[in-house]
């Protein structure tokens with residue numbers, strides 16, 4: 426799995442259908458073949474980054 430943001434393969438699994446990019450520090454979750462991306466804010470909340478990506482980029486491919 427590659428990070429849709431930075432294209433790094435340095436992506437670790439942190440939970441069921443949840444991944445974390447160690448390169449650009451975003452969290453990803455997988456649902457129905459689409460990657461949803463989130464950024465962890467300083468206060469610990471999550472903000473969605475999905476607007477930044479085309480649906481093509483978010484489609485999960487092995």
Ligand SMILES: [Zn+2]
Nearest residue numbers: 428431446449
């Ligand atoms: Zn990344």
